[in-house]
Amino acid sequence: MNKSSTTTNEQSTSTSTSSLWTDVAINAAKQFTITQRQKLHDLGLLNVQRPIKIIGESISNTCDIGDCVVRYQDDDDIAATATTDINNAKQQQQDDHAQNINNDSSETTKIIHFQRHGQGYHNLICDMYREFSIPIDFDSPDPTKNPVVRPEFLDPPLTALGIEQCSAQRTLCRGLSPELVIVSPMLRCIQTAKLSFRDHDVDTVPWVSHEGCREELGLLVGNKRRRIEDIQVDYPDIDFSAIQHNEDELWDRYGDRRETLVEKSERIYEFLTEYVRNRPEKEIAIVCHSAYLFTLLNAVMDIEEEELRSWFLTSEVRSLKVKFSDSQ
Numbered sequence: 120m121n122k123s124s125t126t127t128n129e130q131s132t133s134t135s136t137s138s139l140w141t142d143v144a145i146n147a148a149k150q151f152t153i154t155q156r157q158k159l160h161d162l163g164l165l166n167v168q169r170p171i172k173i174i175g176e177s178i179s180n181t182c183d184i185g186d187c188v189v190r191y192q193d194d195d196d197i198a199a200t201a202t203t204d205i206n207n208a209k210q211q212q213q214d215d216h217a218q219n220i221n222n223d224s225s226e227t228t229k230i231i232h233f234q235r236h237g238q239g240y241h242n243l244i245c246d247m248y249r250e251f252s253i254p255i256d257f258d259s260p261d262p263t264k265n266p267v268v269r270p271e272f273l274d275p276p277l278t279a280l281g282i283e284q285c286s287a288q289r290t291l292c293r294g295l296s297p298e299l300v301i302v303s304p305m306l307r308c309i310q311t312a313k314l315s316f317r318d319h320d321v322d323t324v325p326w327v328s329h330e331g332c333r334e335e336l337g338l339l340v341g342n343k344r345r346r347i348e349d350i351q352v353d354y355p356d357i358d359f360s361a362i363q364h365n366e367d368e369l370w371d372r373y374g375d376r377r378e379t380l381v382e383k384s385e386r387i388y389e390f391l392t393e394y395v396r397n398r399p400e401k402e403i404a405i406v407c408h409s410a411y412l413f414t415l416l417n418a419v420m421d422i423e424e425e426e427l428r429s430w431f432l433t434s435e436v437r438s439l440k441v442k443f444s445d446s447q
Contacts, residue, residue: 139284140432143246144238148409148430155413155430164384164418171392172446175420175439177427178230227443229395230402232295234288234315235409235431237281239307241272241341242433260338260375272341274306281307284434285314291436293318298400303407304328304344304362309354311434312406319404321356328359330369331390334408335383337373342408344370361394384418387411391419396443409433 159165244266248255259265266272277285292315300319302312309328328350334342344350347365351357378386395403409431416428420441427437 139280139287139434141246143250144242144432147246147249148432151409151413151430152428155410156417156428159380159414159418162380164380167384167418168446169388170446171388171396172444173388173391173420174442174444175416175422175427176442177424178438178440225445227396229400229441229443230438231395231441232292232297232402232404232436232438233412233415233431234292234311234404234406234436235412235433236303236305236307236311236406237277237283237285237314237434239281239341240275240278241267242281243278244272257339258377265339267339267341270340272339273343274345275341276306277310281433282310282314285311288315288434288436289317292316292404295319295404295438296402297324297404298402299398300324300326300404300406301332301395302326302328302357302405303333304330304347304350304359305333305342305408306345306350308406308408309350309357312404313354315434315436316404316406326357327361328357329361329390329394330363331386331394332405332407332411333369335410336370336378338375338377342370343367380414380418383411383414387415387419391415391441392443 156165245255248266254264255266256264257267260268262269297316297319300312300316302308312326333344336342344367346367347359347362351359395405412431413428416422422428427439431437
């Protein structure tokens with residue numbers, strides 16, 4: 120392929136992929152990265168020492184954070200490069216395991232593919248507020264100041280754009296090899312996983328839902344789930360047995376306040392150390408939420424790479440090598 124045709128293809132791919140995220144959404148993600156990290160800093164949550172240390176590292180040297188598809192020429196290149204990156208990470212994982220056995224170490228290493236859900240209707244309305252410079256107070260119970268407390272936003276689904284975003288990630292996810300798919304019980308996350316990870320269906324890979332990877336609890340109706348018995352009717356192939364309550368008692372217990380960053384970071388830490396770490400699978404996909412992921416990558420994991428710690432765009436996938444080790 121000559122240089123001119125390569126450039127044309129690159130421009131075409133970049134344009135079609137970047138159109139999946141509006142400037143408003145991208146700028147909001149950049150702003151959230153700044154403001155939310157400052158909140159974590161002010162609360163002293165950026166350097167918390169816990170009994171189990173969790174270290175995260177990128178496993179890809181060829182993927183731009185925020186838009187993994189843009190750099191590649193076609194679908195085959197995306198899947199092939201993803202597979203190569205994962206295979207390299209798996210070899211390192213096996214080497215680490217062998218070394219840990221020889222050293223009688225308690226370290227556990229896993230490959231985890233984190234994905235934020237695609238655009239939901241609650242994201243759309245918030246982007247519309249931002250587009251028209253209307254402020255949003257996410258701590259207010261007043262629907263005129265905080266649209267996400269409206270009862271119509273209960274467990275919102277993906278928008279047409281959200282569906283397109285998640286479908287666009289299918290090729291990338293096809294090149295991954297998760298032995299387990301964990302999804303938040305929120306509808307937007309289940310829909311996202313079904314679109315992006317559809318090549319890893321439940322006939323070959325177990326799918327489970329867990330409350331530990333849910334978005335921030337309390338106040339925001341957009342983060343309140345439906346009854347599990349109703350969700351199971353729509354998705355009978357997903358295992359919901361890890362969820363204790365049919366009604367959304369976790370969300371309800373917070374009443375008219377939001378789960379604090381301290382509470383959320385502890386919930387994330389418990390989920391990773393007590394559930395994910397102890398799963399037998401070595402490669403796992405987790406489909407969840409943006410504020411959850413930002414807290415995970417900034418206040419729970421030790422991560423040096425700045426790009427990995429930034430706010431996720433809708434449907435974005437980041438693959439990390441995650442190492443659990445007991446603090447000395």
